[in-house]
Amino acid sequence: xxxxxxxxxxxAPGMSNILSAWGVSxxxxxxxxxxxxxxxxxxxxxxxEYKAGFSPYDVIEEYVRxxxxxxxxxxxxxxxxxxxxxxxxxxxxxxxAFNTDGLRSLVDTLNVPNMxxxxxxxxxxxxxxxxxxxxxxxxxxxxxxDGVMVRPRALVAKLLFPKWTFDPFEEDLTVMRVTVxxxxxxVDTRMRWDLLDRLDPETGFTSMSRTxxxxxxxxxxxxxEGSLAPRGVFAPEQIATEDGFLDRLMDGLAxxxxxxxxxxxxxx
Numbered sequence: 001x002x003x004x005x006x007x008x009x010x011x012a013p014g015m016s017n018i019l020s021a022w023g024v025s026x027x028x029x030x031x032x033x034x035x036x037x038x039x040x041x042x043x044x045x046x047x048x049e050y051k052a053g054f055s056p057y058d059v060i061e062e063y064v065r066x067x068x069x070x071x072x073x074x075x076x077x078x079x080x081x082x083x084x085x086x087x088x089x090x091x092x093x094x095x096x097a098f099n100t101d102g103l104r105s106l107v108d109t110l111n112v113p114n115m116x117x118x119x120x121x122x123x124x125x126x127x128x129x130x131x132x133x134x135x136x137x138x139x140x141x142x143x144x145x146d147g148v149m150v151r152p153r154a155l156v157a158k159l160l161f162p163k164w165t166f167d168p169f170e171e172d173l174t175v176m177r178v179t180v181x182x183x184x185x186x187v188d189t190r191m192r193w194d195l196l197d198r199l200d201p202e203t204g205f206t207s208m209s210r211t212x213x214x215x216x217x218x219x220x221x222x223x224x225e226g227s228l229a230p231r232g233v234f235a236p237e238q239i240a241t242e243d244g245f246l247d248r249l250m251d252g253l254a255x256x257x258x259x260x261x262x263x264x265x266x267x268x
Contacts, residue, residue, distance in 0.1 A: 002231055003231065004223050004228065004229075004230060004231055004232065004234075005232070005233040005234065006219055006223075006234050006235075006236060006239060007105075007233065007234070007235060007236075008104060008105065008235060008236060009215055009216045009219050009236050010211075010212035010213075010215055010216060011037070011174065011176065011195075011208075011211040011212045011215060012035060012037040012102060012117075012176060013102065013104050013105070013236065014212070014215050014216070014236050015176070015178075015195075015211070015215050015236075015260075016035045016037060016102070016117070016176065016178055017104075017105065017106055017235060017236040017237040017240070018236045018237060018239075018240040018246065018249070019178040019180075019193050019240075019246075019260075020033045020035065020106060020110065020115075020178055020180060020237060020240075021106075021109070021110060021236075021237035021238070021240035021241065022240045022241060022246050023178070023180030023191040024110055024112060024180055024182070025240070025241045026184070026191070027180070027182035027183060027184050027189060027191075028182070028183050028184055028185065029182045029183045030110075030111075030112045030180060030181075030182040031112070031113060031114060031181050031182045031183070032112065032113075032114040032115070032179070032180070032181040032182070033106070033110065033112050033114070033115040033116075033178075033179070033180050033181075034115070034116055034117075034118075034177075034178070034179045035102060035103070035116070035117040035118070035176070035177075035178050035179075036087055036097050036117075036118050036120055036175075036176065036177045036178075036179075037102070037117070037118075037119060037120065037174075037175070037176040037177075038095060038097075038119055038120030038121060038174075038175050038176075039052070039053035039054070039172060039173070039174050039207070039208045040092075040095075040120075040121065040122065040172065040173045040174075040175065041166065041170065041171070041172055041173070042171040042172065042173055042198070043170075043171070044122055047128060048125060048128065048163060048164065049121070049122040049124060049125050050121055050122065050125050050164065051163075051164050051165065051166050051170075051172070052164045052165065052166075053166070053172055053174070053206055053207070053208025053209070054208060054212075056157060056160055056161050056164045056165070057153075057157050059164070060138055060153060060156070060157060060160075062080065062100045062101070062119060063080055063081055063100075063129050063133055063138060064080060064133060064138050065080055065100075065101045066078065066079060066080060066101060067079070067080050067082075067099040067100055067101045067102075067117075068101055068103055068107055069099065069103065069115065069116040069117075070103070070107055070112065070113065070114060070115040070116070071113075071114055072113055072114065073113040075107055078099050079099070080098075080099055080100055080101065081098050081099065081100075081126055081129065081130050081133070082098060082099045083098060083099050083118075084096050084097065084098045084126055085097050085098075085118075086123070087120060087177070089175050089177070089194070089196060090194075090196070091196050092173065092175055092196065094123065095120040095121065095122060095123070095175070096120065096121055096122070096123045096124075096125070096126055097118035097119065097120045098118055098119060098121075098126050099116070099117075099118055100117060100118060100119040101117075102117030102118075102119070103115055103116070103117045104235075105235040105237065106235075106237060109235055109237050109238060110237065120175060132156065136152055137152050137153070137156045138152065138153050138156065139151075139152045139153060140152075140153050166206065168204065169199070169201065169204050170199070171198055171199045171201075172198070172199050172206045172207045172208060173196065173197070173198055173207055174195065174196075174197045174207040174208055174210075174211045175195065175196055176193075176194070176195040176211075177192065177193070177194050177195075178192065178193045179191070179192045180192075184266075187266050187267070187268060188266065188267040188268075189264070189265070189266050189267075190263075190264070190265040190266075190267075191262070191263070191264055192262070192263040192264075192265070193260045193261065193262050193263070194260070194261045194263070195211065195258075195259075195260050195261075197210060197211050197257075197258055197259075200257065210256070210257070210258055211258055214252070214253055214256045214258055215249070215253065218248075218249055218252035218253060218256075219249065221252070222245070222248060222249075227244075227248065228242060228245065230242070
């Protein structure tokens with residue numbers, strides 16, 4: 001129909017896919033892709049130390065949906081909230097990363113033997129939500145309570161929404177790290193991109209809305225102006241290596257104050 005559709009074109013999925021595919025394309029052999037991402041409040045308040053930059057109901061879904069990872073060339077299904085590990089970010093401190101189902105189309109489009117995506121939260125949050133999940137509070141199957149059929153997840157979501165919702169102009173953070181490892185010219189090579197973005201106090205745009213929405217609008221502008229010309233329906237990673245695409249995308253994001261810091265490491 002002579003149109004261009006880029007699906008999942010936000011921050012993650014979106015930029016995470018684009019950076020992963022671009023990094024893989026620059027290596028002679030790609031061995032590993034890792035995506036770590038999280039949306040967080042700047043101020044930590046017990047007990048949750050968390051607020052949601054998007055639908056809290058979707059957050060709960062992240063905590064229950066099995067996670068697809070790629071290990072040794074095979075798709076492996078793992079339970080969400082598993083394999084927690086500490087991750088340190090400058091300007092934020094130590095976070096806790098755990099398995100979530102965020103690779104999406106990458107499991108089909110990238111030929112890399114090891115890939116995983118993890119969500120990051122402040123330490124301790126995972127223990128609370130794991131206890132809730134294991135108790136059955138995230139279940140969708142209705143149960144009877146005093147003669148009334150209740151879906152546990154719907155009830156919990158209703159109770160959590162006010163506590164997980166940002167106040168106007170309350171500062172949020174978006175943190176992401178995309179790492180691609182492999183070999184280039186016979187040398188072990190690691191490419192990494194770090195993002196730390198905050199609410200814009202002038203516009204009131206949250207970091208999550210900025211990093212997600214601006215990615216989509218910059219790409220949409222390229223399509224309108226004709227600099228991104230392929231026709232059809234694509235995942236973000238499928239356009240990542242279009243000539244000059246990543247540079248234009250990074251410039252467009254930087255002009256809006258969203259900056260990715262690139263790192264390159266080699267080891268003989």
